[in-house]
Amino acid sequence: MIAGLVPAGVRTAEVFGDVADVSLFPEEEIAIASAVDARRREFATGRHCARAALSALGRPAVPLPPDEHGVPSWPDGVVGSLTHCHGYRAAAVAGREDVMSLGIDAEPHRPLPQGVLEAVTIAPERAALAVLADSYPSVHWDRLLFSAKESVFKSWFSMTGDRLGFDDAEVEFEAEIPFFRARVLRQRPGWAGKAPMAVGGRWLVCRGLVLAAVSL
Numbered sequence: 222m223i224a225g226l227v228p229a230g231v232r233t234a235e236v237f238g239d240v241a242d243v244s245l246f247p248e249e250e251i252a253i254a255s256a257v258d259a260r261r262r263e264f265a266t267g268r269h270c271a272r273a274a275l276s277a278l279g280r281p282a283v284p285l286p287p288d289e290h291g292v293p294s295w296p297d298g299v300v301g302s303l304t305h306c307h308g309y310r311a312a313a314v315a316g317r318e319d320v321m322s323l324g325i326d327a328e329p330h331r332p333l334p335q336g337v338l339e340a341v342t343i344a345p346e347r348a349a350l351a352v353l354a355d356s357y358p359s360v361h362w363d364r365l366l367f368s369a370k371e372s373v374f375k376s377w378f379s380m381t382g383d384r385l386g387f388d389d390a391e392v393e394f395e396a397e398i399p400f401f402r403a404r405v406l407r408q409r410p411g412w413a414g415k416a417p418m419a420v421g422g423r424w425l426v427c428r429g430l431v432l433a434a435v436s437l
Contacts, residue, residue, distance in 0.1 A: 226422075246285075300316075307329060333363045401421070
């Protein structure tokens, strides 16, 4: 599913559930030594997807331990993104000569928990979501907006090394085509020239999930 949201030069891998008996590198084992079993399975399956995507890119299997920010340590010359939610794991990778940054996200296709919408949106987004919900009630637009923002944030972090807050970006959807626009609302010292202040992405609702992806 995620392959349909990214350009041809991006390689992806996805699974619906966890993969048993994934071999991890020692550096990865150290990173999850104290994790509970569910987190270990999620981590290992994510690395399984990442290495499958890297193989499709012509890259060897290498350790992908999380860095100090919890982001996988991708090989030199590679950009990548991971996502996971209940029943789904995916990875996307590309060469830096083709793609500047990637961000993918998957969420269950159901409404956000009560009170979360106000925390992750700004007023213009909530107004737009209300219109979309009236016109296209089969889509949980609140959850899709959350997913779109997560994909934007991952892409932005890979370019700048800074994390955006939920009120730092505004997302607008095209309902008739699976496309969204995100505009960064605040400029911070050191950002100039590192990343565009507006990006576009694609979205999908399928198999009980919402997915979003940004690639630059």
